[in-house]
Amino acid sequence: MSDRTLIxxxxxxxxxxxxxxIVDTLFKQGVEPNRLAYLAxxxxxxxxxxxxxxxxxxxxxxxxxxxxxxxxxxxKALNLTREEVMGSAAYKEIGQLLNLEFGTVDPELGLPVAxxxxxxxxxxxxxxxxxxxxxxxxxxxHKVKYFDAKLYRDMVEKYKHNRxxxxxxxxxxxxxFVGKVPSLDVVIVDEAQDLSPLQWKVVEKICANVPTIYFGxxxxxxxxxxxxxxxxxxxxxxxKRKVLPISYRLSKPIFDKCTEIAKRIGNRYEKDWRPSTHxxxxxxxxxxxxxxxxxxxxxxxxxNKHFLKEYKDHMxxxxxxxxxxxxxxxxxxEVRALLAWEAFRAGKAVTLDQARAISKFLNPxxxxxxxxxxxxxxxxxxxxxxxxxxxxxxxxxxxxxALTIEGRKREYYRAIKTRGEALLGxxxxxxxxxxxxxxxxxxxxxxxPDMARRSFDTMGDEEARVFYVAASRARYNLHLIHPQTERYxxx
Numbered sequence: 001m002s003d004r005t006l007i008x009x010x011x012x013x014x015x016x017x018x019x020x021x022i023v024d025t026l027f028k029q030g031v032e033p034n035r036l037a038y039l040a041x042x043x044x045x046x047x048x049x050x051x052x053x054x055x056x057x058x059x060x061x062x063x064x065x066x067x068x069x070x071x072x073x074x075x076k077a078l079n080l081t082r083e084e085v086m087g088s089a090a091y092k093e094i095g096q097l098l099n100l101e102f103g104t105v106d107p108e109l110g111l112p113v114a115x116x117x118x119x120x121x122x123x124x125x126x127x128x129x130x131x132x133x134x135x136x137x138x139x140x141x142h143k144v145k146y147f148d149a150k151l152y153r154d155m156v157e158k159y160k161h162n163r164x165x166x167x168x169x170x171x172x173x174x175x176x177f178v179g180k181v182p183s184l185d186v187v188i189v190d191e192a193q194d195l196s197p198l199q200w201k202v203v204e205k206i207c208a209n210v211p212t213i214y215f216g217x218x219x220x221x222x223x224x225x226x227x228x229x230x231x232x233x234x235x236x237x238x239x240k241r242k243v244l245p246i247s248y249r250l251s252k253p254i255f256d257k258c259t260e261i262a263k264r265i266g267n268r269y270e271k272d273w274r275p276s277t278h279x280x281x282x283x284x285x286x287x288x289x290x291x292x293x294x295x296x297x298x299x300x301x302x303x304n305k306h307f308l309k310e311y312k313d314h315m316x317x318x319x320x321x322x323x324x325x326x327x328x329x330x331x332x333x334e335v336r337a338l339l340a341w342e343a344f345r346a347g348k349a350v351t352l353d354q355a356r357a358i359s360k361f362l363n364p365x366x367x368x369x370x371x372x373x374x375x376x377x378x379x380x381x382x383x384x385x386x387x388x389x390x391x392x393x394x395x396x397x398x399x400x401x402a403l404t405i406e407g408r409k410r411e412y413y414r415a416i417k418t419r420g421e422a423l424l425g426x427x428x429x430x431x432x433x434x435x436x437x438x439x440x441x442x443x444x445x446x447x448x449p450d451m452a453r454r455s456f457d458t459m460g461d462e463e464a465r466v467f468y469v470a471a472s473r474a475r476y477n478l479h480l481i482h483p484q485t486e487r488y489x490x491x
Contacts, residue, residue, distance in 0.1 A: 251280020
């Protein structure tokens with residue numbers, strides 16, 4: 001019988017840090033790095049654990065061979081290559097064969113997550129396998145014709161067979177039958193509340209002969225049911241429980257709000273923990289446009305993607321750079337041209353790439369030359385017909401006059417400049433759906449309570465957990481927006 005311990009902790013209690021401290025202790029006690037597996041739901045958590053062990057104990061990544069996501073663990077155990085795993089290109093090829101539209105594959109979940117017709121079929125097909133349920137039942141729940149989903153499944157299976165390829169869920173399934181489990185002394189499973197029934201089976205196989213096992217997680221933050229997560233298995237774990245006592249993130253007002261939301265969750269672990277001692281507040285606003293985002297870091301959150309437009313419009317109107325997805329609102333060719341022009345105007349040398357950026361948006365009235373000769377500029381060649389007159393002081397007006405930038409963008413960049421916000425680097429404001437920021441935090445969180453019809457009509461424990469996660473991202477200030485629709489979560 002293995003020794004099993006469950007590390008429970010609310011938001012900001014340091015669950016991952018506690019697990020990494022366990023890793024530290026085990027290595028100090030002499031556990032060999034290739035005898036310890038650190039399995040995480042996300043790549044970020046696995047990389048963080050490996051990086052810490054490398055820095056502190058000077059182990060190489062080859063020595064920390066089992067510090068991986070569960071998918072990555074099975075990938076290695078099956079001796080697969082990247083070329084054998086289905087990615088976005090493969091799904092798009094399938095889309096062409098079946099006249100279906102595919103977007104991108106989530107690198108953490110292994111599921112197509114865009115809204116194309118093909119994405120939906122792929123999602124349902126893999127969800128059935130991840131949850132160990134019949135595809136027909138999944139189709140009924142999502143109001144999709146079983147015939148269509150079965151046709152997709154059969155065609156994809158044929159595609160994978162003919163090309164000797166696997167998808168992310170295949171890796172888990174194949175591991176259960178033919179995957180070789182290494183000899184391990186300790187297994188640590190982080191973010192365990194997010195595991196699907198199939199992933200739990202994989203973990204159980206890995207842990208079958210392991211004497212010491214640690215699980216870390218928080219059932220109140222189990223928000224990936226839509227992706228197959230099985231919080232019931234997490235709640236039923238036969239293990240000693242250790243609750244981390246302090247949230248280093250949450251101030252008392254926000255802690256109290258999160259506690260009130262958590263009480264709406266029907267099936268959960270009760271936890272004895274307390275907030276931090278730093279100051280914090282909860283503020284309410286009629287609309288997103290009333291938010292003052294001029295200082296500190298921000299997460300602007302909504303339950304569903306289409307509600308994010310209100311935040312985006314507010315940022316553009318007021319002149320705030322922001323992140324949305326992996327893209328910065330100021331990571332644009334226009335901004336690169338603007339910055340290059342200002343550098344030149346300030347008497348600094350610019351590179352050929354900067355010169356080309358300027359050229360793309362340069363006012364035609366400032367262009368000249370016939371391109372018959374090249375000039376040397378900062379060690380690189382510049383075409384004079386692109387930027388001929390900028391070498392003359394009289395031809396260096398302000399960027400507003402020098403560059404031809406489309407009207408709304410022009411006013412947005414001008415507002416940013418007027419406000420004194422940075423055009424370089426990662427913006428301090430992020431606009432996102434709640435699911436995409438799990439594990440993140442910011443000084444301020446703005447939260448819209450509005451919900452899509454389907455989420456509202458089926459509201460239960462899952463939605464309470466989603467808004468619990470959202471509210472608990474705030475270090476100091478939680479800004480609650482008044483509902484903009486008739487369907488919303490009561491905050």
